[in-house]
Amino acid sequence: MHIRMVGTGSAFAKKYDNNNALIETNGFRLLVDCGITLPKALHQMGLSFPEIDAVLISHIHGDHVGGLEEFAFQMMFKYSRKPVLFIAETLIEPLWEHTLRGGLTQEPLNKLDDFFDVRPLEANKEIELHPGLIIELVQTKHILNKPSYSFLFNRRFFYSADMRFDGGLLRKLVDQGVSTIYHDCQLESPGVVHASLEELLTLPEDIQRKTWLMHYGDAIEQYEGRTGHMRIVEQYASYEV
Ligand SMILES: Nc1ccn([C@@H]2O[C@@H]3COP(=O)(O)O[C@H]3[C@H]2O)c(=O)n1
Numbered sequence: 633m634h635i636r637m638v639g640t641g642s643a644f645a646k647k648y649d650n651n652n653a654l655i656e657t658n659g660f661r662l663l664v665d666c667g668i669t670l671p672k673a674l675h676q677m678g679l680s681f682p683e684i685d686a687v688l689i690s691h692i693h694g695d696h697v698g699g700l701e702e703f704a705f706q707m708m709f710k711y712s713r714k715p716v717l718f719i720a721e722t723l724i725e726p727l728w729e730h731t732l733r734g735g736l737t738q739e740p741l742n743k744l745d746d747f748f749d750v751r752p753l754e755a756n757k758e759i760e761l762h763p764g765l766i767i768e769l770v771q772t773k774h775i776l777n778k779p780s781y782s783f784l785f786n787r788r789f790f791y792s793a794d795m796r797f798d799g800g801l802l803r804k805l806v807d808q809g810v811s812t813i814y815h816d817c818q819l820e821s822p823g824v825v826h827a828s829l830e831e832l833l834t835l836p837e838d839i840q841r842k843t844w845l846m847h848y849g850d851a852i853e854q855y856e857g858r859t860g861h862m863r864i865v866e867q868y869a870s871y872e873v
């Protein structure tokens with residue numbers, strides 16, 4: 633399974649695009665989150681929307697869903713296709729009512745299903761998105777009373793959505809066989825709604841060696857060599873996980 637980050641930046645980063653990714657396996661290309669900067673970043677990578685087989689959403693923040701309106705419009709009016717949208721069932725209503733409805737509604741198109749082939753996902757339950765690509769949604773803490781889901785792919789690759797530090801969960805995942813963790817990282821403390829670098833540096837060495845940092849601020853270059861045993865995911869680079 634390959635992963636390419638379309639962006640590795642925090643919500644307010646300006647040197648890096650929104651933390652969105654492409655997971656590619658067996659000819660299937662899954663977009664993980666679709667933020668504000670995604671349409672342009674994807675274009676700069678030489679890709680267009682019809683080349684994406686499905687999109688998966690972690691939570692309702694602009695750097696994760698802000699590009700969905702353009703995705704929906706392009707697919708509907710330029711390509712006459714309805715993209716597959718994998719999304720936790722708890723996020724379906726808020727995505728439409730709070731994010732997309734205003735821009736997309738034009739009678740008779742007035743619901744999420746008019747624009748996307750919606751595939752609701754249940755947390756803590758494995759599902760095969762495509763042959764060879766199994767996912768489990770893990771609800772992780774981010775903003776109070778606002779659901780956010782991290783992703784476990786093929787039981788071995790953990791991709792954090794925006795989440796607060798949870799060393800116990802990471803320990804459990806590694807003990808269960810997870811070999812690679814991509815984790816959002818806020819460089820400055822306190823993290824508040826994200827794991828801070830300071831907190832991530834408290835992880836035991838064996839977990840740090842499996843951990844790669846993403847969703848970072850523009851100051852990341854100043855932190856090179858200061859991330860313990862954790863590596864930094866590079867924007868646009870392709871990795872085998
Ligand atoms: N209680 C909050 C809520 C949000 N934020 C900032 O807003 C950003 C929204 O996207 P994000 O990637 O979740 O990161 C959030 C914080 O930077 C924050 O700092 N405190």
Ligand SMILES: [Zn+2]
Pocket residue numbers: 642643651693695696794847
């Ligand atoms: Zn974010």
Ligand SMILES: [Zn+2]
Pocket residue numbers: 691693774794
């Ligand atoms: Zn967020």
